[in-house]
Amino acid sequence: MRHLLVAAGLMTAMAAATVAAADTPVLTVYTYDSFVSDWGPGPAVEKVFEQDCGCDLKFVAAGDGAALLARLKLEGARTEADVVLGLDTSLTATAAETGLFASHGRSPVVDVPNPVGEPGAWGDPLFLPYDWGYFAFVHDRVKLPNPPKSFEELVESDVSIVIQDPRSSTPGLGLMLWVKALYGDKADTIWEGLSDNIVTVTPGWSEAYGLFLEGEADMVLSYTTSPAYHLIAEEDDSKAAAVFPQHYMQIEVAGKLAASDQPELADQFLGFMLSEAFQSLIPTTNWMYPAITPAAGLPDGFTAPVAPDQAVLLPPEDVAELRDEALAEWRAALSK
Template sequence: MKKLSLLLSTLALCGATQASDLTVYTYDSFNSEWGPGPKIEKAFEATCDCDMEFVAVDDGVSILNRLKIEGEKSKADIILGIDDALIEVARETDLIAEHGQTLEGLNEELKWDDKQFVPFDYGYFSFVYDSTKVEKPVTSLKELVESDAKVLYQDPRTSTPGQGLMLWMKSVYGDKADEAWKQMASHTVTVTKGWWEAYSMFLKGESDYVLSYNTSPAYHVINEEKTQYKAALFSEGHVAQVEVAAMLKSSKNQELAKQFLGFLTSEEAQKILPVSNSMLPVRAGVELPEIFGQLIKPERIGFTPKEVAENRKEWIKEWRTSAAK
C-alpha cells in the first residue's frame, strides 16, 4: 500500500500554505495498473495542485466493512466503489457527508438525486463466457442454476458483484432462493472474496461462466482485440449496479473532496472510466467506442436500496446456510 507525499498549495487570499492530501478508499481492480485509478489520479492532480492516495481493498463491500470498523477515525476523505444497493447501509453509519454537487448532465435513466452519494459509472451484473468454448450459452438464471456448467462468483459479504448475485437470486426465486443456492453449489468451482480473483480464474479456463458485468466484453475488445468473451442475456432480467462515491464527515479536506466528487462526473473523467473500468458512463452524451453499442441491453430487475438494507443480513444468512458445500 503506497503512501504519497504531501504537496503544499498556496492560499492566495492570506498568503499562508496548508498541506493538501486526499485519501480515497477504493477496490483493488479500480486502482490496478490497467484500471482507471492511475489515470483518474493523474488527471485530477493536474487540476487541483494536490496529492492523492488510493487505498485499495478487495471489493466494494470490503470498503464499507473497513469504514464500519474505523468509524470517525478513518483516514479516508472519500469512499469510492460501493454501489447503490449499499447506500442505505452506508448512510446508517452516520459517517457520510453531503456532497454539495449539482449533478448536472447525468443520464436521465439514472434519475439520480441523492444528496450524499455521487454516481460515477454503472452496468448490469452478468455471467460472462468464452464463446470459443461455450457454443450454446444459457439464456436464463434458472437455466444456469439447473445446468452442470462450472461457475465462479464472489462472496456477497465482501463483494458488490457477489451481493448483486444474491439480489438476482432473490428477485428470480423469492422464497425458493435457498433451493437455488444449493443447486448451484453443486457446480460452483469456488466463491472468491473479490471480483478480480474470480475473473482471473475464469481467464485461466477454470470455469465456464464467471459473474461479472454486461460491459466486461468491451474490455477485451478495446485492450486485447479479443472478441470471444460474451455476456449471457437472461430472460428474467438483470440486476443493475450504479457505483458511487461519497465524502466522509471526518474528512479534514472537505473542499478538496467536493472538488474530486465533482470531477468524477466531469466529461474528462467520464471518458476515462468506461474504457478503463469497463462500465457505462453516468454522464449523458459521452462518446464511447463502437463495442459499447454491441453489448447486451438487459431488462432491469432488483430491489430498492431501502429493501436491501432491511433484508441484507437475512439474505446473507440464507446464502451462507444454503451455498456452503
C-alpha cells in the same frame, strides 16, 4: 570551499522540497483494487486531478466494494479517508446509517436508466454515481458456444462458475440480490441448485475473473461490458456475456466522509468525478457505462446486450431489509 557551497545548496534544496511536500494537502480516497490497477482508471484520474487541485491525490485500495464499507465501519470517525469511491446502491442505505458520510450538496442529471426512480434524476444526498452496468455471467464463446440463458438453465446444466462473496464483494452481493429479486421465497432453491455449479467463491471480482481466464471455470460473474475489454484492449472477440431474461443493475457511487480534514478538496473531487475528463475515462479503463455519457459517445464494443426493460434493481432501503435473509439463504445452500 566550492564543495561546501554545493553541499549547502543541496541541503537548502532538500529542505525546500520537504517544506513544499509538507505544505501540499493530501486527499485520501478509499477504493477497490481494480480501480487503482495499472489498467484501471486510478492512475489517469490521479494525473488529471492533480493538475488542477494543487494536492496529492492518494488512492488506497481496500479490497472489493463491500470490503470498503466494512473497513469504514471498523475505523469509524478515525478513518483517514476523505472520499470513498466504490460502494453501490446495494450498500448506500447501510452506509448512511453509520453517520460517517456528509452531504455532497449536488443534484446532478445523469444518464443512468434507473428502474426504481425517474431516469436522469439523482436524489441521494450523500452519494453520487460515477458509473453503472449490468451483472452477467461471462463465458468463452469458443469453449462454451451455447451458454445457459437463465438461472433455471444454469442449475440444470453442468456448467461450472466462479462467483464472489456477497460479504466482501459488490458483484457477489449483486448476484445474491439478483436471485432474491427474481425468486423471492424460492431463492434458496436456486442457490441449492447452483451450489453444484460453483467451483469456488472469491473475496473479490479480480480474483474470480483471473480464475476464469486461467480456465478454472466455464463462466464467471462479471458484467455485460466485460467482453468489451477483450475486444477493444486485446482485439479478442472470444468472450461474451450470457443474456438472461433479466439482469441486476449496479450503480457505483462515491461519498465524502464527514470527518474529512480536506472537505473542500473532497467536494472538488466529487465535482471532478462528474466531469467530462473523469467520465470519458470510465468506458475503457473501468469497463462500465459512465454516469454521464461523454461528448464523444461510447466505444463500439459497448453495444448493450440488455435492454433497460430487462433491468432489475432493488431500492436501497429494500436491500437493507432483505440482505440478512438473502445472506442466510446463500450461506445455508453453499454449506451443504
